[in-house]
Amino acid sequence: MAIYDQKQQAIAEKIDPETILMNWRDWKWQLQHVVQDIDTFERLLEIRLEDSEKQKLEETLARFPLSITPYYLSLIDAKDYQNDPIYKQAFPSVSELHVGEFEMRDPLHEEQDSPVPGITHRYPDRVLFQVCGMCSMYCRHCTRKRKVGDEGAAPSREQLQGGIEYIKRTPSIRDVLLSGGDPFLLSDQVLDWILSEVRRIPHVEVIRIGTRTPVVLPYRITDELLMVLKKYYPLWINTHFNHPREITESAKLALAKMADAGIPLGNQSVLLAGINDSPVIMKKLVHKLVQNRVRPYYLYQCDLSEGLEHFRTPVGKGIEIMENLIGHTSGFAVPTYVIDAPGGGGKIRVLPNYLVSWSTDKVVLRNYEGVITTYQEPQTYESIYKGSGKNQEIGDKLEEAQEYKAIGIAKLLSDLDATISLIPENTERMTRSHE
Structure with missing residues (x-):
C-alpha cells in the first residue's frame, strides 16, 4: 500500500486545504498542481532561498522552465535540500546557464536523423517515435532540454499519423520505441490508438515505451492504463530511476502492477555528478531495482546537451562504477555503460x-x-557459413539471416561480403588521389 505520510499531507493541504488521500493519489490532480515557480516551491517545503540566489534562478527558469509533481517534491529532504539527489534532479541551478564549449542544442542529432517529424531512425531495424511533448517533471539533466516547455513540441494528430505511415512503409523496422516527453502523459484513449496503429503493422515485432512516471508520478500506473497496455504484447517498458531514494513504496506499487501484468521492465540511469556518481549508490540502486523485478538496462554517460556540464563526470568514473559491479553482484543486475555518441553515432558500450x-x-x-x-x-x-556451395545454401535457408546486408565492423567480419576496408569520405589521402 502506498504511503501517505505527514509530510505529503502537509504539502497537499498547502496546495488545497480540502485535499484528501484520494486526491493525492490521483495522477491528474498531481498534474494540475505541478510546482512551476520558486515561490511555491519555497512555500510547500518551508524553505527560504536568498534573494540574490532567487534572482539568478529566475534567469535559469526563463530559459529552462521548472515543473515538479507534488509527489516528487515531497521526497526532497528539506533539512538538507542542497545536497539532496531529488532536489538536484528537479530544481534549477544557475550552472545551467553556463553552456560549455562542447555542448550542443541537439547533441545526438535526433533532428538530423529524422526522416519525418517525430521519428528518429538511427539504427537499421528500429526507430524512436516521439509521441508526446509533455513531461510530468522537467528533469534538469534532460538530453532534450531544447524542447522543455516548448508548447510547439507537442505532436499533432497529423504528425503522429505521419510517423505511423513512415513505419508502415519501412519494412526494415521491427522495433518501435515510443518516447517523448513521456508517452504516459497521453490519455489512455490516445495511447490506445497509437499502440493499436503500430501493432497492426505486420513487420513490427516489438513495441517499447520509455517513461519516468513510475519515478516522478507513480499514480499514473492505473488499472485502466494496464488494461490498455495488456492488449499489445510483446510490450517492453523502460523506467528511469537514478537514485535508490526514488524507489519509494508508491514507486514499488507502480512497478509491481506492471510486472504483474506481464510487462518486462528495464531501467535506464544517467550518471550524474553529485547524485549517483558512487559505486555504493549505484550498487544499492541496481539491487533495489532487481528486487522490484526491474532489469538494469543502461547506465548513460551524461550527454553534451546545453547547460549540463555541472552534471557530467569523467568517463573514468563510469568505468570505476562498472569495476565495482561486474563480478561483485549478479550479472543481471549490471547495466551496460554507454556513451550516446555526439553527432548521432548511437550508443557505444564502454567497459573495463x-x-x-x-x-x-x-x-x-x-x-x-x-x-x-x-x-x-x-x-x-571452421565456419559452416564460409565459402560457397552447400555452406552458402545453408546460410541462405536460415530465416532472416541477412548477413550480406551487414554494415560497419560487422560488414568487415562477414564471410559473405567482399569489402576489405571502410574509408571515411574526404580524407587527405583520398583528396590527393583524386587530384
Whole structure:
C-alpha cells in the first residue's frame, strides 16, 4: 500500500486545504498542481532561498522552465535540500546557464536523423517515435532540454499519423520505441490508438515505451492504463530511476502492477555528478531495482546537451562504477555503460578491459579480482557459413539471416561480403588521389 505520510499531507493541504488521500493519489490532480515557480516551491517545503540566489534562478527558469509533481517534491529532504539527489534532479541551478564549449542544442542529432517529424531512425531495424511533448517533471539533466516547455513540441494528430505511415512503409523496422516527453502523459484513449496503429503493422515485432512516471508520478500506473497496455504484447517498458531514494513504496506499487501484468521492465540511469556518481549508490540502486523485478538496462554517460556540464563526470568514473559491479553482484543486475555518441553515432558500450592479450592459439583474460587466466582456442574450427556451395545454401535457408546486408565492423567480419576496408569520405589521402 502506498504511503501517505505527514509530510505529503502537509504539502497537499498547502496546495488545497480540502485535499484528501484520494486526491493525492490521483495522477491528474498531481498534474494540475505541478510546482512551476520558486515561490511555491519555497512555500510547500518551508524553505527560504536568498534573494540574490532567487534572482539568478529566475534567469535559469526563463530559459529552462521548472515543473515538479507534488509527489516528487515531497521526497526532497528539506533539512538538507542542497545536497539532496531529488532536489538536484528537479530544481534549477544557475550552472545551467553556463553552456560549455562542447555542448550542443541537439547533441545526438535526433533532428538530423529524422526522416519525418517525430521519428528518429538511427539504427537499421528500429526507430524512436516521439509521441508526446509533455513531461510530468522537467528533469534538469534532460538530453532534450531544447524542447522543455516548448508548447510547439507537442505532436499533432497529423504528425503522429505521419510517423505511423513512415513505419508502415519501412519494412526494415521491427522495433518501435515510443518516447517523448513521456508517452504516459497521453490519455489512455490516445495511447490506445497509437499502440493499436503500430501493432497492426505486420513487420513490427516489438513495441517499447520509455517513461519516468513510475519515478516522478507513480499514480499514473492505473488499472485502466494496464488494461490498455495488456492488449499489445510483446510490450517492453523502460523506467528511469537514478537514485535508490526514488524507489519509494508508491514507486514499488507502480512497478509491481506492471510486472504483474506481464510487462518486462528495464531501467535506464544517467550518471550524474553529485547524485549517483558512487559505486555504493549505484550498487544499492541496481539491487533495489532487481528486487522490484526491474532489469538494469543502461547506465548513460551524461550527454553534451546545453547547460549540463555541472552534471557530467569523467568517463573514468563510469568505468570505476562498472569495476565495482561486474563480478561483485549478479550479472543481471549490471547495466551496460554507454556513451550516446555526439553527432548521432548511437550508443557505444564502454567497459573495463578484460581481454589482456591474444595469439593464434589462446587469449589472455583477467577477471574482476585481477586473476590472469587463459582460454585455449579450438584447433579445428571452421565456419559452416564460409565459402560457397552447400555452406552458402545453408546460410541462405536460415530465416532472416541477412548477413550480406551487414554494415560497419560487422560488414568487415562477414564471410559473405567482399569489402576489405571502410574509408571515411574526404580524407587527405583520398583528396590527393583524386587530384
